Amino acid sequence: MALxxxxxxxVEFPTRRGTLLAINDISFSIDQGEVLGVVxxxxxxxxxxxxAIIGLxxxxxxxxxxxxxxxxxxxxxxxxxxxxxxxxxxxxxxxQDPLTSLNPLYTIGRQLTETIIVHSGMSKxxxxxxxIELLAEVGIPAPDQRIDSYPHEFSGGMRQRVVxxxxxxxxxxxIIADEPTTALDVSIQAQIIALxxxxxxxxxxxxxxxxxxxxVIAETADRVAVMxxxxxxxxxPVREVIQHAQHPYTMGLMDSxxxxxxxxxxxxxxxxxxxxxxxxxxxxxxxxxxxxAMDRCFVDRPxxxxxxxxxxxxxxxxGEGNSDGGGDG
Amino acid sequence: xxxxxxDALLRIEGLAKHFDVSKGWLTRMIENQPRRILKxxxxxxxxxxxxxTFSLVGESGCGKSTVAKLVVGLHRPSGGRIxxxxxxxxxxxxxxxxxxLRRRWQMIFQDPYASLNPRWRVLNIIAEPIRMFKLxxxxxxxxxxxxxxxxxxxxxxADGEKFPHEFSGGQRQRISIAxxxxxxxxxxxxxxxxxxxxxxxxxxxxNLMKDLQQQLGLTYxxxxxxxxxxxxxxxxxxxxxxxxxxxxxxxxELFANPRHPYTRLxxxxxxxxxxxxxxxxxxxxEVxxxxxxxxxxxxxxxxxxANDRCRDEIPVPQVKDSGMxxxxxxxxxxx
Numbered sequence: 001m002a003l004x005x006x007x008x009x010x011v012e013f014p015t016r017r018g019t020l021l022a023i024n025d026i027s028f029s030i031d032q033g034e035v036l037g038v039v040x041x042x043x044x045x046x047x048x049x050x051x052a053i054i055g056l057x058x059x060x061x062x063x064x065x066x067x068x069x070x071x072x073x074x075x076x077x078x079x080x081x082x083x084x085x086x087x088x089x090x091x092x093x094x095x096q097d098p099l100t101s102l103n104p105l106y107t108i109g110r111q112l113t114e115t116i117i118v119h120s121g122m123s124k125x126x127x128x129x130x131x132i133e134l135l136a137e138v139g140i141p142a143p144d145q146r147i148d149s150y151p152h153e154f155s156g157g158m159r160q161r162v163v164x165x166x167x168x169x170x171x172x173x174x175i176i177a178d179e180p181t182t183a184l185d186v187s188i189q190a191q192i193i194a195l196x197x198x199x200x201x202x203x204x205x206x207x208x209x210x211x212x213x214x215x216v217i218a219e220t221a222d223r224v225a226v227m228x229x230x231x232x233x234x235x236x237p238v239r240e241v242i243q244h245a246q247h248p249y250t251m252g253l254m255d256s257x258x259x260x261x262x263x264x265x266x267x268x269x270x271x272x273x274x275x276x277x278x279x280x281x282x283x284x285x286x287x288x289x290x291x292x293a294m295d296r297c298f299v300d301r302p303x304x305x306x307x308x309x310x311x312x313x314x315x316x317x318x319g320e321g322n323s324d325g326g327g328d329g
Numbered sequence: 330x331x332x333x334x335x336d337a338l339l340r341i342e343g344l345a346k347h348f349d350v351s352k353g354w355l356t357r358m359i360e361n362q363p364r365r366i367l368k369x370x371x372x373x374x375x376x377x378x379x380x381x382t383f384s385l386v387g388e389s390g391c392g393k394s395t396v397a398k399l400v401v402g403l404h405r406p407s408g409g410r411i412x413x414x415x416x417x418x419x420x421x422x423x424x425x426x427x428x429x430l431r432r433r434w435q436m437i438f439q440d441p442y443a444s445l446n447p448r449w450r451v452l453n454i455i456a457e458p459i460r461m462f463k464l465x466x467x468x469x470x471x472x473x474x475x476x477x478x479x480x481x482x483x484x485x486x487a488d489g490e491k492f493p494h495e496f497s498g499g500q501r502q503r504i505s506i507a508x509x510x511x512x513x514x515x516x517x518x519x520x521x522x523x524x525x526x527x528x529x530x531x532x533x534x535x536n537l538m539k540d541l542q543q544q545l546g547l548t549y550x551x552x553x554x555x556x557x558x559x560x561x562x563x564x565x566x567x568x569x570x571x572x573x574x575x576x577x578x579x580x581x582e583l584f585a586n587p588r589h590p591y592t593r594l595x596x597x598x599x600x601x602x603x604x605x606x607x608x609x610x611x612x613x614x615e616v617x618x619x620x621x622x623x624x625x626x627x628x629x630x631x632x633x634x635a636n637d638r639c640r641d642e643i644p645v646p647q648v649k650d651s652g653m654x655x656x657x658x659x660x661x662x663x664x
Contacts, residue, residue: 215602
C-alpha cells in the first residue's frame with residue numbers, strides 16, 4: 001500500500017469573477033521512503049498540492065473534489081483538530097523561508113522540545129535530550145549551547161537545518177518540502193540537499209519535494225511529477241524524465257536549461273508563457289505552445305497515459321491509434 | 330589588471346564602497362562601541378572590452394550588486410576609479426557632461442515586478458529615457474521609436490497602451506529591456522535579469538539578450554549567482570567573495586580549469602543534470618559576516634588549502650596571461 005495516495009484532487013478558488021480551478025484532477029501516490037519530486041513553473045499548482053495534502057490551503061482556496069489517503073486513512077475534509085494531530089506527527093513540513101517557519105520570540109530549543117512533547121508525550125527532560133540529539137544530527141555545532149539561541153542568531157543555512165530537525169522530530173512518515181533550498185546560496189543549497197537526503201534515508205521518511213529547480217530534483221528524487229497549469233503533464237522515474245522526457249512540455253523545459261559544458265549559441269525556448277488560471281485553453285493546456293500539437297489536442301483533454309518507458313504522460317502522442325508516439329522529438 | 334587593454338570600454342581601478350553601519354552616536358557613546366564599517370566592495374579591478382559580456386558571480390552578500398550600482402552611478406564610490414570609454418566618470422561633474430555619459434549606459438534590474446512603474450502605460454515607461462535625453466523631435470517620432478523597440482524585444486506595438494500588471498514576468502522583463510535600449514546605449518548593466526523568471530522564460534530572455542548584443546554591438550556587465558546561466562552568456566567571468574575578486578578568467582577556461590579554491594567550490598555545488606551519479610562534496614561552512622571578515626584571505630576558514638600565510642596576509646591579485654587570480658596557494662604553486 002502506498003504511504004500517500006492522492007486521487008482526482010481538485011482545488012478551486014472562488015472569486016467574484018468566477019471560480020478558478022488551480023488544481024484540476026490530479027492523481028499520484030508516494031511509497032514509503034520514496035522521494036517524489038514535483039516540478040513546474042510558478043503558478044503550476046505544485047505548492048497548492050502540498051498545501052492541500054497537509055490541510056493548509058489558504059481560504060478561499062478549498063478542496064473541491066477528490067480524495068487524499070494517508071496510510072489507509074482518508075485525510076481530506078478532516079476537522080481542524082483531527083488534522084492538527086496529523087500535521088507534524090505524521091506529515092512534516094519544510095517551507096522555503098526558514099525565518100518565517102520559526103517563531104522569532106522563542107528559542108529554538110523551546111520550539112523543538114514543545115513539538116516533541118506535544119507529539120510524543122515525553123517528559124520535559126527526555127524531550128530536551130532528544131532535541132540536542134536531533135540538532136546534532138542535522139549538523140548544528142555545539143547543540144547543547146545553541147538550544148538557547150533565537151532564530152535570528154542563526155544563519156540562513158543553519159536555520160533551515162533547525163527547520164529540518166523540527167520537521168523530523170516526531171518521526172513522520174512523510175515530509176512535504178516546499179522549495180527548501182530556494183532561499184539559500186548555492187554552496188549552502190548543496191549542504192541542505194545532502195542532509196535532507198541522508199536523514200530521510202536513515203529514518204525511512206518519504207519526501208514530497210516541491211521545487212522549480214531540475215538540478216535539485218535530479219540529485220534527490222526517485223520519481224518526478226512535472227506539473228503544468230494545475231495538471232500533471234508527466235510522471236515517472238527521475239532518470240527517465242530528465243534524460244528521455246516524453247511530454248513535449250518536459251522536453252522543452254529540459255532543453256531550456258543552460259548546462260555547463262553544452263556550448264550552444266542559443267538556448268531552445270518554449271515560446272509564450274503558462275496560461276493564467278482564468279484563461280486555460282480547452283483540450284490540453286499546453287497545446288497553444290506545443291510544437292507537436294494536433295487537432296485533437298485543442299479539443300480533448302489528455303489524461304495520463306503510459307509512454308514507451310515506465311512513466312506516464314498526459315499527451316495525445318501516446319493516445320490509442322497514434323503511431324507517432326514516443327521518441328525524443 | 331595591470332596591462333590596460335586598448336579596446337576596453339569600461340575599466341575599473343581599485344573600486345571600493347564602504348557603508349557605515351554603526352549605531353547612532355549616542356548609542357555608541359553609551360555602549361562604548363566603535364564605528365562599524367561594512368566593506369561591500371573592497372578594491373577591485375577589472376576591464377570589459379567592447380562587445381563582450383563580462384559576468385560577476387558570487388553568493389549573496391559578496392558585493393556583486395553593489396559593483397553594478399557603483400558602475401551605473403546609483404552609489405558613489407568610496408575609492409577607486411570607473412573609466413568609461415577613456416573618461417573617468419567622476420570627472421564628469423557638470424549636468425551636461427554626466428547626462429552625455431549616462432545616456433550611453435543603462436541598467437536592467439532583477440525584479441520586473443518592482444522596476445516598472447505600475448501607474449504608467451508601457452508606452453510612457455519606454456519613452457521616458459527618449460524624452461529625458463531629448464532623442465526625438467516630436468510625439469510622433471517618440472511613438473514610432475517605442476513601437477520599433479517593442480517589436481525589437483518581441484512584443485507588439487499595441488502593447489504600449491497597456492499597464493505593466495497586464496503582462497507576465499517574462500514580458501515585463503522584455504519591457505525593461507526595451508526601456509533600457511531606448512536611449513541607444515552601448516553598455517548594459519544587468520543585475521540578475523533572469524533570476525526572478527521561470528526557466529522556460531529565462532531561456533527566452535537570454536536568447537533575446539544575445540540577439541540584441543549581436544544586432545546592436547552591446548557590451549554587457551552581467552551579474553548572476555547562477556553559474557549555468559553565466560557559462561551560457563559570458564566571455565569573461567569574475568568570481569567575487571566578500572567584496573573582493575578571487576579570479577578572473579575567460580568563461581571557457583574558468584569552467585574547464587578553475588584555479589582559485591573558491592571557484593572550485595562554486596563549480597562543485599552545481600547540481601548534476603547529467604545524472605552521472607557523481608557524489609558532490611558539500612562544502613563546509615558558510616559565508617562569513619562581511620562586517621567582520623576573517624583576517625588574511627577572506628576565504629581561508631572554508632579553504633582546504635589554507636596555511637598560516639593565508640590566515641595573515643591578504644593575497645595580492647596576480648595577473649596571468651588571460652586573467653587574474655588572488656590566492657597564495659596558487660601563487661606558491663601549492664595548488
